[in-house]
Amino acid sequence: MALARAGRAVAAIALGLVCVLLVSGVIEAFVTPSGLPTWARVGIGVAAEAAFLWYVFVPGRRAARAGETGDVTPDRTDTPLPTSA
16 A cells, blocks of 8 residues: 555656656757857746746645645545455
């Protein structure tokens, strides 16, 4: 049971990391080699970092205080398992 909960939490974390890597890949592919001025490219990077840190510390802290663990399914330890008749 605990291993399943941990596995589901890891899957949710992996999905979040996919989103972060997607954003960083888009910035690396389109912003870095673009002809934008340096201040604009750096500003986009700083804005992306600020958005990530805000997401981690504001909603993340709120979720941690609420007891969220990242498990994507509710804990059903009190539900009896189906048995064959």
